Amino acid sequence: MTDTCVIFAGGDPVKSETVDKAILENAFIICADKGYALAESLGVEADIVLGDFDSLNYTPSGDKVMCFPPEKDDTDLMLAVNRALEMGAKRIVIYGACGGRIDHMIGNIACLALIAENGANGTIVGDDDIISFHMPGEFSVPYKEGFSLSLFAYSREVKGLAISGAKYSVQDCTLTDSVTLGVSNEIIPPAAKISFTEGRLLVIQSRL
Incomplete structure (x- = not known):
């Protein structure tokens, strides 16, 4: 079980100063597809890397990698969110989930809704936007x-x-x-x- 999980996704990259280093220190790190490249660029080591890797354009190696087929019901970010919730995360911070395609952005907000429905706190943090979802x-x-x-x-x-x-x-x-x-x-x-x-x-x- 982990209290805090940080997810790196494959949307618009974030600057180093946008990432809260204090949160990273004790968080479980999940990279979703191209989010692996974002984490690497920031010098962040992943605990799990998952996705179909169609955006990353190659499949990382190692025992921490979880591969999924491109034909699946969930987005790579939703897979990462579900993994974090399964681990018992109560706080989920997502980087690299802003910008890009509008349909992906709406899907990312749906991920925040799922987090809130499961009693956890979720936030998408970008260079220019911070998005959160709340229940009563x-x-x-x-x-x-x-x-x-x-x-x-x-x-x-x-x-x-x-x-x-x-x-x-x-x-x-x-x-x-x-x-x-x-x-x-x-x-x-x-x-x-x-x-x-x-x-x-x-x-x-x-x-x-």
Whole structure:
């Protein structure tokens, strides 16, 4: 069992300064397909490398490599997420999962939904975006200089939404999946506090 798992995926690479070195120190590292090249470029050693390796264009060698056929139901990132959840990870941080094809990006967000549904905390971290997915409850989003804060309903409705510590605060708001009400808020340092009672919520911090 591991508390924290870091996954490197095959989307847009991230800069070295984007990666939280403190998290890496005690995390189990999984590379999904081309994420192996990203980890190597950052000097990070993987504990598991998995995928069909169609994006990496070669199959790594070694006993830590898990090969899958290209014709499969899950994306390489979803395979990695499922592996992390099977290991008991409660915190999953994903690098290299932003940018690229829109269908892949939506699939990556689905991976965050699966993580949240399994009671774990998942975050996709890119150079210009930080994405997290939340089930009902209360949480905080730390201030990050130069980044906005946007909230989207990932269910028909998000009810009982409250936001404090931000330029635009609300109490007992209902956010639906067909409005842009939650786009481009601003966090007041040190953090925004968010809570809601029903639904599923997608939180995105984007570089301005």
